[in-house]
Amino acid sequence: MRRNVEKISPAAILESVIHITRNSDRNVLIKGMVSTLREMFDAEQASLYWLKPAPEGSEVWLLVSASRSGGVAEYQNIKPFALADNPAFMRCVETRRCFSIPAQQQTGKIRHIHPILSRDGVMGLLEVVGNEHADGDVRMIKGFLQVFSNYVQIIDESERDTLTGLLNRRTFDKNIGRMLSESRQAGDESASSDETNSPRRRGGARAESRWLAVLDIDHFKRINDKFGHLYGDEVLLLLAGIMRRSFRNNDNLFRFGGEEFVVALEPTDADGARAVLERFRQSVESYEFPQVGEVTISIGYVRIGSQDAPATVVGHADEALYYAKHHGRNQVRSYEMLVEAHKIATSALNVDVELFE
Numbered sequence: 001m002r003r004n005v006e007k008i009s010p011a012a013i014l015e016s017v018i019h020i021t022r023n024s025d026r027n028v029l030i031k032g033m034v035s036t037l038r039e040m041f042d043a044e045q046a047s048l049y050w051l052k053p054a055p056e057g058s059e060v061w062l063l064v065s066a067s068r069s070g071g072v073a074e075y076q077n078i079k080p081f082a083l084a085d086n087p088a089f090m091r092c093v094e095t096r097r098c099f100s101i102p103a104q105q106q107t108g109k110i111r112h113i114h115p116i117l118s119r120d121g122v123m124g125l126l127e128v129v130g131n132e133h134a135d136g137d138v139r140m141i142k143g144f145l146q147v148f149s150n151y152v153q154i155i156d157e158s159e160r161d162t163l164t165g166l167l168n169r170r171t172f173d174k175n176i177g178r179m180l181s182e183s184r185q186a187g188d189e190s191a192s193s194d195e196t197n198s199p200r201r202r203g204g205a206r207a208e209s210r211w212l213a214v215l216d217i218d219h220f221k222r223i224n225d226k227f228g229h230l231y232g233d234e235v236l237l238l239l240a241g242i243m244r245r246s247f248r249n250n251d252n253l254f255r256f257g258g259e260e261f262v263v264a265l266e267p268t269d270a271d272g273a274r275a276v277l278e279r280f281r282q283s284v285e286s287y288e289f290p291q292v293g294e295v296t297i298s299i300g301y302v303r304i305g306s307q308d309a310p311a312t313v314v315g316h317a318d319e320a321l322y323y324a325k326h327h328g329r330n331q332v333r334s335y336e337m338l339v340e341a342h343k344i345a346t347s348a349l350n351v352d353v354e355l356f357e
């Protein structure tokens, strides 16, 4: 039966807003918003897409989809598509208004595409597949999306470092547990399906896993002393820009504070991790920083093992960084390779370890 927003009581609407904004976890918030709106409008399906700027125009990432039959699905690693390849989405972004067209796969149903507006433009899209919108529905969804967008922006600001816009230390502390449990799950799955006993399955050099790298600008104090703090800040800002361009969308980039940065790489093998970090080191070295000129960085990194504690992972990457700092700087060092070569001793760190000082 078609549900019209005028038939939903103010108390139910208020209840939905309370439900949606109860959690400060961005993913939980998104899931709650999509499933609530689907239910509220009795739609077949509601999906939330995120827009990300890319060199050749915006990319569209499907994040969450709720359907009448299938519950709520989260998508983390699904490939994005170009906004330009979807004329209906494009139209919605350009006009910043709801755009409706007949749904191709469901006869008689309509695809309504609503923009999610931020201070800087359209940050995402909500697609609702269902009946025709009744009077007031578009206004209601627009209001919900505005509350949602304001709330997401507040969460984003609290998760990010104000100077560089990268994720902050607090967010790292919040996320590291989840990254480790994902590694644990991946480890369990590969162990239970270990029929081939291939190097990849056994965790050999070709095994795919997450990696954690700690990056530190070399002689940053000298930059501050010679050019002043403002130029120092500019170096941090430009470095964050090089990081964004060098790493993939699913790699998590953090500023830990000062001139220390952390990258959590999405699953790749040992050669891939080394190559991406080395490429980044070279990009920094070859970049001409205004006034300051050449800046270099040292990097220590480690595989995130399925059984590791957060302090162990950070501590090991930090040990590799420490080694790099004391052996010429401007280099990338792997904890495992240093241990294998007996350059540093293995350590089981169980206490919270401060990063390189």
Ligand SMILES: Nc1nc2c(ncn2[C@@H]2O[C@H](COP(=O)(O)OP(=O)(O)OP(=O)(O)O)[C@@H](O)[C@H]2O)c(=O)[nH]1
Residues within 6 Å of the ligand: 216, 217, 218, 219, 220, 221, 222, 224, 228, 229, 230, 231, 232, 233, 236, 257, 258, 259, 325, 329, 357
């Ligand atoms: N401009 C600026 N400087 C900062 C910021 N945070 C920390 N610093 C400075 O970063 C410098 C870090 O210096 P050190 O820890 O001695 O390290 P370093 O000079 O980079 O030397 P190595 O790491 O050994 O190569 C200090 O001078 C801090 O004052 C910031 O947000 N902006």
